[in-house]
Structure formats: C-alpha cells, structure tokens
Amino acid sequence: MNFDWTxxxxxxxxxxxxxxxxxxxxxxxxxxxxDLSELKxxxxxxxxxxxxxxxLGIGAGPIAGSDTLGLMAGQEELARISGSLFLAVEVTAxxxxxxxxxxxxxxxxxxxxxxxERGDLIGAxxxxxxxxxxxxxxxxxVAWLDxxxxxxxxxxxxxxxxPIADCLAILVHVEEQIAICVVEPGLPGLVIGPRxxxxxxxxxxxxxxxxxxxRVPRSQVLGPINDRSPLExxxxxxxxxxxxxxxxxxxxxxxxxxxxxxxxxxxxxxxxAHQEIRFKLAEMLTLSQTSQLLAxxxxxxCSVSDSEAATxxxxxxxxxxxxxxKIASMAMQIMAGQxxxxxNMIERGYRDAxxxxxxxxxxxxxxxxxxxxxxxxxx
Amino acid sequence: MDFRLTEEQLMFKExxxxxxxxxxVPRVQEHDLQGKFDRxxxxxxxxxxxxxxxxxxxxxxxGADVMTSVLAAEALGEAGVDGGLTLSYGAHTYLCADTxxxxxxxxxxxxxxxRLAAGDWIGCMGLTEPGAGSDVASLxxxxxxxGSHWILNGTKMxxxxxAIADVAVIYAKxxxxxxxxxxxxxxxxxxxxxxxxxxxxxxxxxxxSPTSELVFEDCIIPAENLIxxxxxxxxxxxxxxxxxxxxxxxxxxxxxxxxxxxxxxxxQEREQFGRPIAYFQAVRxxxxxxxxxxxxxxSLVYRIAWxxxxxxxxxxxxxxxxxxxxxxxxxxxTNDAMVLxxxxxxxxxxxxxxxxxxxxxxxIGGGTSDVQKVLIxxxx
Numbered sequence: 001m002n003f004d005w006t007x008x009x010x011x012x013x014x015x016x017x018x019x020x021x022x023x024x025x026x027x028x029x030x031x032x033x034x035d036l037s038e039l040k041x042x043x044x045x046x047x048x049x050x051x052x053x054x055x056l057g058i059g060a061g062p063i064a065g066s067d068t069l070g071l072m073a074g075q076e077e078l079a080r081i082s083g084s085l086f087l088a089v090e091v092t093a094x095x096x097x098x099x100x101x102x103x104x105x106x107x108x109x110x111x112x113x114x115x116x117e118r119g120d121l122i123g124a125x126x127x128x129x130x131x132x133x134x135x136x137x138x139x140x141x142v143a144w145l146d147x148x149x150x151x152x153x154x155x156x157x158x159x160x161x162x163p164i165a166d167c168l169a170i171l172v173h174v175e176e177q178i179a180i181c182v183v184e185p186g187l188p189g190l191v192i193g194p195r196x197x198x199x200x201x202x203x204x205x206x207x208x209x210x211x212x213x214x215r216v217p218r219s220q221v222l223g224p225i226n227d228r229s230p231l232e233x234x235x236x237x238x239x240x241x242x243x244x245x246x247x248x249x250x251x252x253x254x255x256x257x258x259x260x261x262x263x264x265x266x267x268x269x270x271x272x273a274h275q276e277i278r279f280k281l282a283e284m285l286t287l288s289q290t291s292q293l294l295a296x297x298x299x300x301x302c303s304v305s306d307s308e309a310a311t312x313x314x315x316x317x318x319x320x321x322x323x324x325x326k327i328a329s330m331a332m333q334i335m336a337g338q339x340x341x342x343x344n345m346i347e348r349g350y351r352d353a354x355x356x357x358x359x360x361x362x363x364x365x366x367x368x369x370x371x372x373x374x375x376x377x378x379x
Numbered sequence: 380m381d382f383r384l385t386e387e388q389l390m391f392k393e394x395x396x397x398x399x400x401x402x403x404v405p406r407v408q409e410h411d412l413q414g415k416f417d418r419x420x421x422x423x424x425x426x427x428x429x430x431x432x433x434x435x436x437x438x439x440x441x442g443a444d445v446m447t448s449v450l451a452a453e454a455l456g457e458a459g460v461d462g463g464l465t466l467s468y469g470a471h472t473y474l475c476a477d478t479x480x481x482x483x484x485x486x487x488x489x490x491x492x493x494r495l496a497a498g499d500w501i502g503c504m505g506l507t508e509p510g511a512g513s514d515v516a517s518l519x520x521x522x523x524x525x526g527s528h529w530i531l532n533g534t535k536m537x538x539x540x541x542a543i544a545d546v547a548v549i550y551a552k553x554x555x556x557x558x559x560x561x562x563x564x565x566x567x568x569x570x571x572x573x574x575x576x577x578x579x580x581x582x583x584x585x586x587x588s589p590t591s592e593l594v595f596e597d598c599i600i601p602a603e604n605l606i607x608x609x610x611x612x613x614x615x616x617x618x619x620x621x622x623x624x625x626x627x628x629x630x631x632x633x634x635x636x637x638x639x640x641x642x643x644x645x646x647q648e649r650e651q652f653g654r655p656i657a658y659f660q661a662v663r664x665x666x667x668x669x670x671x672x673x674x675x676x677x678s679l680v681y682r683i684a685w686x687x688x689x690x691x692x693x694x695x696x697x698x699x700x701x702x703x704x705x706x707x708x709x710x711x712x713t714n715d716a717m718v719l720x721x722x723x724x725x726x727x728x729x730x731x732x733x734x735x736x737x738x739x740x741x742x743i744g745g746g747t748s749d750v751q752k753v754l755i756x757x758x759x
Contacts, residue, residue, distance in 0.1 A: 315670060367664045370670050
C-alpha cells in the first residue's frame with residue numbers, strides 16, 4: 001500500500017501546472033464566453049501545449065490501465081485549473097482516442113491517434129441518442145454495408161466537442177453488433193446541429209448530430225464488434241473523467257471560498273473567524289479529501305483490473321458529483337451576494353457542478369448498478 | 380499510489396472474520412440486551428491474539444503492523460461483533476496498553492503488556508472528566524508528588540472499561556500552572572486504596588462496554604507508576620489519536636460492510652407487492668449509499684494506518700477528516716439499514732437496530748464532530 005504519488009506521477013503534475021503560466025491563464029479566461037470559432041482556437045492551442053508535455057498520450061481505462069493513476073494525477077490539476085478545457089481535452093484524448101486505441105489502433109485509426117497525441121485534432125464521440133430512439137441496450141443509429149461503404153442513418157444527442165471537432169467517432173448498430181464510424185465533419189449526409197445552450201461548462205461546445213444516408217468508407221469503420229465492450233469502455237472512461245472533473249471543481253471552489261472568507265469582514269473580523277463559516281469549510285474539505293481518495297482508489301482498481309473496479313468507479317463518481325454540488329452550494333452561501341453574481345468562479349462552479357451527476361452514468365443509474373453488484377455478491 | 384493489501388493481510392482479515400463469526404457473534408445479542416460485558420468473548424479475543432496484535436512477540440503480541448490491526452478491527456465489525464466489545468478492545472489495547480508500551484519503562488512494559496495482550500487483565504484510559512473533554516488543558520484531576528509516591532485526586536467520566544479494568548492509564552495535572560505541559564500520565568491498578576468506581580453509566584448503544592465514572596480520593600501510587608516524563612501526558616494523549624482515527628474507527632466501517640450483506644440478503648428474501656423488495660429502486664439506492672460510504676470511509680481510515688506504519692508523524696488534518704467523515708456520514712447507512720428492514724429493523728432482535736444504536740457513538744466519542752470541524756478549520 002502506498003498513499004503517495006510516485007515520482008513519475010508528481011512529474012506529470014508539475015509539467016501540467018507548468019503549462020499554465022500567467023499569460024496562458026489569461027488566455028484561458030476567454031474560454032467561457034468564446035464563440036465557436038474562438039473556442040476551437042483556444043482548445044486547439046491548449047491541446048498543442050498539452051501534447052508537448054506528453055499529457056495527451058497517457059491512457060485511461062482498460063486499454064492502458066497501469067497509467068490510470070498517473071493520468072489522474074494530471075487530470076486533478078487540469079480539472080482544477082479549468083473545468084471546460086478539461087472536458088474538451090479529456091473527450092479528445094481519453095474518450096475519443098481511447099475508443100480508437102481500444103478498438104482500432106492501426107490504419108486510419110492509428111493515423112488519427114498520432115494526430116491526437118500531437119495535439120493536432122479535436123475529437124468527439126457520438127453515442128447518446130434522443131429519448132425516442134432509446135431502447136434497452138441498443139442503438140437507434142444503424143449502418144449497413146453497401147459495396148465498400150457503410151451507409152449510416154441516425155441521430156445522436158449531447159455530443160461534447162461536436163461543433164468544434166475535427167473528427168468524430170459515431171457508434172452505430174450493424175445488425176446486432178456495434179460499429180464505430182470515424183468521420184470528419186464535412187462528410188456528406190452528416191449534419192452537425194447548432195451549439196446547445198447548457199447550464200454550466202459554457203466553455204465546452206455540445207451539439208446534436210444527424211446522419212442521413214451518410215456513406216462511410218469501410219476503412220473508417222471499426223468493427224462490427226460482437227459484444228458491448230465499446231459501450232462499457234465509454235461508460236467507465238467517461239465516468240472516471242467526470243469524477244475527476246468533480247474533484248478538480250471541488251478544489252477550485254474551496255480555494256476560492258477560503259480566500260474570500262479571509263478577506264470579507266463581518267462584525268469587525270474576517271468571516272472565517274465565525275464558526276458557521278469555518279464549519280462549512282471544514283465539511284467542504286472533508287468531502288474534498290474523501291472524493292479524492294475514493295477517486296484514486298477507483299482508478300487504482302481499474303489499473304489492476306480488480307473485479308470491483310466498475311462498482312468503485314460508480315461509487316467515486318456519485319460521491320464526487322454530489323459532493324461538488326454540495327460544496328458549490330456551501331461556497332455560494334459563504335460568498336452570499338458576491339457568489340450569486342454572474343461570471344464569478346463560485347457562480348460558475350455552482351452551475352458546472354450539476355453536470356457530473358447527469359452526464360455519463362447518472363447518479364440514479366449508478367446507484368442501481370452498484371446495488372445490482374451487491375445483490376449478486378451477497379445472496 | 381498503490382492500494383493493494385498484502386496476501387498476509389487479506390488472509391488474516393479472513394481468519395478474523397471466521398473466528399469472530401464462530402466464537403463471538405453467537406453471544407452478541409444476548410449480552411447487548413443485558414448491557415453486560417462478555418467475558419467469554421474477551422477471553423477468546425485474547426486467545427486468538429487480537430488484543431495484542433501489534434505488540435512484539437516477546438511481550439505476548441504478534442508484531443503485526445498497524446494496517447493488519449486495522450483490518451482485524453474492521454473484520455470484527457464486518458462479522459457482526461457489537462460495537463461495545465470492539466470499543467472495549469480499542470480502549471484496552473490502544474488507549475491503555477499502547478500508551479504503556481510506547482511511553483513506559485521496560486519494567487512497566489514487562490509487567491503490564493503480556494497480561495493485557497493475553498486479555499488476562501483489562502485496561503482502560505482516563506482522560507475525560509465531568510468538566511473536561513476535548514479541552515484537555517482544563518483537566519482538574521491532580522497528581523502531587525509526596526516523596527516516593529504520587530497522590531491522585533479527581534474524577535474521570537465516560538471511562539470505557541472503567542468498572543472492569545485491572546489497570547488504568549490516568550491523566551492528571553502535575554503542574555496546574557503549565558497548561559498542556561503540566562499534564563502527566565500514570566498507571567493505576569485496581570484495588571489501589573482511594574481508587575473507586577462511583578457509578579456505571581447506562582447508554583443508548585455500545586452497551587456491552589461498561590462505561591463508568593472513576594473517583595480518586597487521596598489515591599496513593601508509587602512514583603514509578605508515572606508513564607514517561609513528567610509533563611508529557613498531553614503528547615501521549617494526542618498520540619493515541621492515531622489509533623483512535625484508525626483502529627478504533629475501523630469497527631464502525633466494518634459494521635457497514637456487515638449491514639450491506641445483511642440488507643442484501645434481507646432485500647432478496649422479503650417480499651412486498653408480490654416481489655422481493657430488492658426490486659424497488661428506493662431499496663437499491665439505500666444499499667448503494669451504504670457501499671459508497673463504506674469505500675469512502677475505508678480509504679480515509681487506511682490512509683491513517685498506512686501513515687502510521689510509515690512512521691510518519693500524525694497528520695492532524697487527515698485524522699480529523701477521517702473521524703468527521705466516519706462519524707457524521709455513517710449515520711445515513713445505519714439509519715437506511717434499519718428503515719430497509721421496516722418494523723423488524725426497529726426491534727432488538729434484529730442486529731441492524733443494535734448497529735444503529737452503536738453507530739451513534741461515532742460522531743460523539745473521541746472528540747465530537749464539532750470538535751473535528753474546529754480542528755480542520757484551524758488547519759486548513
């Protein structure tokens with residue numbers, strides 16, 4: 001057992017923090033209000049910078065499990081610095097590239113992976129579908145082989161990075177199997193919807209997409225795969241990313257609330273001197289440390305392929321997501337009117353915090369899955 | 380980071396689980412209802428080696444590391460051993476015996492540790508007083524030097540094992556003007572003139588663990604019963620915090636593991652509206668919350684144990700975080716387990732009711748949750 005980061009993990013943290021010098025942090029401030037063109041530029045520039053320190057090549061989830069903790073060491077820092085950039089980067093480097101690494105790896109996918117590691121490409125994954133298309137375990141989007149192309153029809157919702165992506169991985173059904181179509185935005189028949197307005201993470205571009213008789217060359221299709229492993233990979237990887245998004249958000253929020261509590265005065269002394277404020281911060285810190293440790297333990301379990309890894313990831317995600325909501329609410333209470341003003345870090349964090357509970361495996365579905373596992377283990 | 384437990388640690392935990400289920404658990408309910416200390420279980424804990432796990436073999440222990448000790452304590456809770464017995468064990472081994480072992484003379488170690496490790500003698504620790512709890516500096520119990528003796532006067536309150544202890548580690552002021560530096564620790568044996576148990580306290584939970592008020596009236600003890608240097612008692616008391624935040628918290632964590640297993644089986648057996656209640660989302664959500672708490676709490680408690688095994692000085696912030704989390708957040712799972720069992724869960728004959736009562740101590744004993752918040756906010 002060892003609760004310390006290894007020297008390599010610490011190095012990842014140091015290198016990542018080193019990317020964000022003062023000019024970079026100022027540049028990053030624009031991300032929350034950026035239009036699509038500006039957002040694409042900012043995201044691309046930071047992908048290049050992160051590529052230079054090797055951050056984009058670190059694996060996550062089952063494909064490169066041994067790297068999971070090292071990756072989380074870096075993720076914690078990036079998520080703390082900017083939640084929006086973190087999501088855009090992780091969707092590209094871990095979710096999109098992870099999918100290609102797991103189920104492709106060579107040929108067309110291999111070239112794309114190299115581009116991701118160089119920071120040349122923004123990636124997106126389209127898997128979620130509109131409610132009317134959902135059915136148990138299946139995908140409404142379908143593809144069939146027609147000569148040397150697959151013809152694809154379907155709709156996808158909530159595609160993170162969708163409007164700014166250079167490349168999209170779209171999950172479809174080929175008969176009863178899952179295939180991954182790797183396409184570029186200009187593909188005839190592929191319609192990228194308008195940017196969706198969201199409550200939080202305003203520096204992330206999300207859209208729906210639609211495929212109408214889109215022809216995808218066979219060489220750009222991974223699979224068909226005769227099990228649900230792509231969906232399982234995506235669920236686990238996305239849940240780990242969202243867990244770390246919450247862990248980072250929590251740290252950012254606490255730092256801001258603590259700073260404010262030392263500066264703002266009431267009854268002639270900083271509000272930190274008042275027990276009602278101190279106790280809130282103590283509870284926030286307790287939730288923070290617990291979220292961190294649980295997340296790292298879940299990550300470690302993935303890295304050693306522990307039989308309870310998936311359950312621990314769900315536990316970590318639910319805990320961190322709910323802790324971040326609670327902490328955001330307490331921080332706003334500490335900052336009172338100042339915290340309620342639009343545009344400040346606490347108000348933004350309050351809006352961002354909800355995302356992790358509703359994205360990936362929702363807290364409700366995660367709880368059901370955790371209980372399913374327990375019911376099987378203890379009969 | 381690496382959260383792997385060794386094969387030996389995992390095997391030992393499994394052995395403790397089996398031992399406790401076979402040798403201890405069958406008597407738990409009866410003794411809890413009677414509010415009676417279970418001497419037979421105590422004897423068996425001693426024979427199995429639990430009571431002196433981390434002491435060296437030459438003093439009757441097993442030379443185990445802190446993590447193994449924590450796993451053993453967790454296993455007791457997970458097996459369904461009541462919080463009273465595990466509290467008695469914690470107070471005996473860590474608050475009393477370990478203080479003598481860590482700070483006492485060789486003579487004191489040789490005299491007390493083998494007997495305490497075997498369970499032949501029972502130990503307790505007296506720090507809290509009617510007017511002094513977490514505010515240790517306000518202790519009123521006084522120890523005055525008189526030639527080759529110390530004379531103790533004062534009262535100790537909420538002393539776990541007080542009524543049954545053969546040996547007590549007692550904290551008293553030797554220099555009332557010196558604040559924390561004026562506190563010293565002493566060994567006081569049962570039967571010492573002037574040392575008496577004035578009353579035993581009836582409690583909501585941890586009922587098999589006798590809790591008492593101890594009185595010292597011109598209690599004369601030999602000078603050699605001073606533990607460590609005069610004036611170093613406060614530091615000794617603070618060092619027990621490491622154990623308090625690891626081995627003493629571990630049974631609470633283990634108890635939630637027990638509840639998960641109990642609830643899982645009950646939810647699959649109990650039928651309502653024509654199907655097992657495990658079918659219902661509200662039931663499953665409760666079980667999931669228990670599991671989330673369990674894994675979160677484990678992470679925090681193991682961290683304290685690991686740091687102690689590395690020989691690091693206690694990180695008071697991490698210790699307080701572990702105590703606050705286990706204390707406050709464990710109330711949800713123990714409550715949920717009781718509600719999941721419906722009316723049965725409210726009855727004494729179901730162990731979930733006992734665990735609910737026992738668990739209520741977690742945010743109170745060893746420094747309340749509010750005290751932990753004071754500490755955390757001071758250190759953050």
